Amino acid sequence: MSTPRRTITSVLTGALTIALVVLLPRAVGTNWSTVGTLLGHLSLPAIALLAVVWIAGLWSHSFVLAASLPGLTKRRGLTLSLTGSAVANVLPLGGAAGTGLNFAMTRRWGFTSAAFAGFLAVTTLINVLAKLGVIAVALALAPIVNAATALPIGHTSILPVGRAGVLLVPVLVALAGVFWFLASERAAASAGRVLDRAFSRVLGRVLRRVRRRGDLERSLPALRTSVLDVFRGGWRPMTGGMVAYLLLQLALLWLCFRLLGTSLSLPVLITGLAVERLLTLIPITPGGAGVVEVGTVAALVAMGVDPAAVTAGIVLFRGFTYLLEIPVGGVTLACWLLVNRKPAVAA
Template sequence: MTTTPAEETPAAAPRRGWVGLRALASVAALATVVGLLLVLPRVLGTSWDPVSKVLAGVPLTALLLLAALWLAGLWSYTWVLTAALPGLTHRQALMLNLTGSAVANVAPFGGAAGVGLNFAMIRSWRFTRSAFATFTAVSNLWDWLGKLVFAGAVLAWLLSTGTLTSGPVLSAVRTAVVVLALVLVALLSALSSHRVARGCGTVLDQAVAGGMRLVRSPRRSRMVDVLPQLRSSTVEVIQTAWLQMSVAVTGYLLLQVLLLGSCLHLLGEDLPVGVIAAGFAVERLLTLVPITPNGAGFAETACAGMLIALGGGAVGVAAAVLLYRGFTFLLEIPVGGLGIVAWLVQQSRRRRALVPVTTA
């Protein structure tokens, strides 16, 4: 039976409106990324011509070594995921990471779509819904904590050593340190207190309700009940796996710093380790900006700007940062896409194997 426009359910129009808003946001985000990347060299005091020439001169062997370093970082992070979900293999963890990133990197707020894909994959591996919820909370929490703590420590070190003496960069770093401290306090408070978790759930419910009213959707949020329950299961996992996850996320971040430093060294920018760490810290923070996928455009500009402010050359730094982001952002899309195809093929074979064979 087909549905005519006059027979549409009340929820149909809001649903179309919501899809339209998401499509519009995707187009706007893509335009923002392209615009920022096009003007990035000019913002940094150079142009695309010398930057592209530097990138074109990177030998294939160097690219392969950088790819190996990138993969080593991703493999290190699988220890975070396997600790957050006991029973998960490292191969499955790597697939979850790459496929989720592939989806998240192609749309603003694409993390939700990536979580949806990961949910389908984890359910196909016979894990429960509650285990997935705890896994998502713990793994994302440790990712955020790793970025925030690392960035906060590096930026605080910059302030304490007097490396930044004046100007807008100094003001931005001071503001970032204060904001990071407040965010960390809020996260730790939500973990340590049932009351705080319930209060955060109430605030989220009110925010979601306001958004749903804008698109005239009848859906309701119950985070006031969900968050306290999720907090309890999250704390239980953290109590047993915090050491493994902390070591793993530290190893992952250090390998990422090494990848950025290797890109800079390869393109003739031999900067001090502290300076490289500062650029990396800023880049990691900007990946949390949900305006564009993985902070694309903003992260490259901020990272390169920090490195140049601390003594790097405009051409070499711009090329090195784009090369680094080519691995940590762009390459994840096709590699993760292949992972999605492999999983879909596996699921198709499994379904065919379950179909009973009939005989004449």
């Protein structure tokens, strides 16, 4: 991307983020004064407790990262997580920049490009599966959410059971597709062949100039093999680390509301976390800032939660899971650069 285009993109995404955050309370029928009053009741011990749960979640996720790249320590996995998130949370389409930074760091530690490619494939797959899993659980709990939701008389449920069942189908299909891809080499080759044909029809001559037809038909089975090799050796810490991470994220969300004096049922909390996880997949703004807050708050308000309370709770939650990662990750990156300021020695 050229410098002028990059500058324009940065300005537009920054303006969109600010606008969404500023207008967030008004969009759900409250104001920043009321939200600020609720947040002002937090004590230092309460903030410290939230910080401990947040750090514990990141440490749990480091088990996933360490198992995805054999030879990577959990401390270095935590470093990759913090620094990559810090970059991704401040730059438009920052996910690619964060990945590039992590690639440079792993190369500095002596890992090969192929090892990092496998690491990236495994961690991306695990993160997508985890988010789809949370969404599937939330949709399956829709009847309980409807029963726990206190809506005014005459209002219909935010997510009727029949509609939830319909939405659950594509999620289950996506999960089945991933397992089908991993099930056999023939399935991976078939998926690559279908994608090659689809890309050829869409891009035509441009695609043929960029690469030969059949690349995915050959590369996807190889990718499947490398992913399965990593899974076989580290599926236990990966599974345990990801489950612990999601539970600690749920605990952090519960604490954010609880410490602000709001009690939400477990199904409603899971639904809120599912919406938040889903919206982080939309790379409109850095780290989904603004989009995630507005979407999650709107979903919980539609379930009957008080607008000021839900806005304060989600702002506090995102303050840890998004905003705090920027300075902490920045300091971590500065320390890493300081320690690794000398040129690397060729192997």
